[in-house]
Amino acid sequence: MKEKITSRVLESCLENLRQYALDGKVADYIPALSKQNPEDLAVSIYYLDGDCIHAGKVEKCFTLQSISKVIALALALIDNGEEFVFGKVGMEPSGDPFHSIYRLEQNEPSRPLNPMINAGALAVSNMIKGSTPDERVGRLLSFIHEMTGDQSIEVNQEVALSEFKSAFLNRSLLYYLKQDGVIIGSVEETLDVYTKQCSIDVNVQQLSKIGALFANEGKNLQSGRQIIPKHFARICKTFMVTCGMYDASGSFAIKVGIPAKSGVSGGVVASLNSFGGIAVYGPSLDEKGNSVVGLKLLEVLSNRYDLSIF
Numbered sequence: 001m002k003e004k005i006t007s008r009v010l011e012s013c014l015e016n017l018r019q020y021a022l023d024g025k026v027a028d029y030i031p032a033l034s035k036q037n038p039e040d041l042a043v044s045i046y047y048l049d050g051d052c053i054h055a056g057k058v059e060k061c062f063t064l065q066s067i068s069k070v071i072a073l074a075l076a077l078i079d080n081g082e083e084f085v086f087g088k089v090g091m092e093p094s095g096d097p098f099h100s101i102y103r104l105e106q107n108e109p110s111r112p113l114n115p116m117i118n119a120g121a122l123a124v125s126n127m128i129k130g131s132t133p134d135e136r137v138g139r140l141l142s143f144i145h146e147m148t149g150d151q152s153i154e155v156n157q158e159v160a161l162s163e164f165k166s167a168f169l170n171r172s173l174l175y176y177l178k179q180d181g182v183i184i185g186s187v188e189e190t191l192d193v194y195t196k197q198c199s200i201d202v203n204v205q206q207l208s209k210i211g212a213l214f215a216n217e218g219k220n221l222q223s224g225r226q227i228i229p230k231h232f233a234r235i236c237k238t239f240m241v242t243c244g245m246y247d248a249s250g251s252f253a254i255k256v257g258i259p260a261k262s263g264v265s266g267g268v269v270a271s272l273n274s275f276g277g278i279a280v281y282g283p284s285l286d287e288k289g290n291s292v293v294g295l296k297l298l299e300v301l302s303n304r305y306d307l308s309i310f
């Protein structure tokens, strides 16, 4: 077991990084996200023994955005098995921005390179079982409730609608996937599921608990129940290493070296075996779409506490 970080250290790290809160830009291509305050910063660590420490605006909710891709992948694997999922979506990093359409056009037939870029994540959302979009989103929410033991986690309907109305690029990706039989059923319904999954609201404490569940090999920390089979939890963490930070995953692996996934709301979740989950919120993003403060904070903690898995 690694040395525990104290809440005092966490608070001072966050305060030292406050100077970077206005570097970068809050996402505005989803109009509702532009309302976020770049100075709302928060961090939480959930240890595997159940201890939880935090600093900053712990109560502040933000939407999962691309962080939901890891959770949806776990559920799609449980629903369909590995062979089916990876029959439709690849396992290789793309090195392209998360919303890139380029590879779909390049490959015949289109096959998303991995489940962490939008094309792959849209295909994964399409695989979640349920007869209606609401049922599928409901199953994903129940899955998150089981992971966290927290029934209060819900979809932020304002953000979901805002994204649904402006998701022209994601619609284009879905039409490519539909053309080549990667998704089945309706484009609009799949987009409905995807935009709602991206709009699930969490705070850092809840998110760090999700990170801890992956670190705990898929077992709920309190009940000990295996929510995600160990092998699937491992697949998810491997994707976090190779593709979790979009086209900055290589430099993140070198600088931080912890499986992690970010989202355009400014959230980042990191999951470290034999340690726990770390969640950071800082809405200002760098040019790759990753939280500026989130990345810096994880780098500081990783260096100071020797957290890299490599």
Ligand SMILES: NC(=O)CC[C@H](N)C(=O)O
Pocket: 064, 065, 066, 067, 098, 099, 118, 163, 170, 195, 198, 262, 263, 264, 265, 289
């Ligand atoms: N990188 C992200 O967090 C992207 C998620 C966002 N909902 C989108 O599809 O554009």
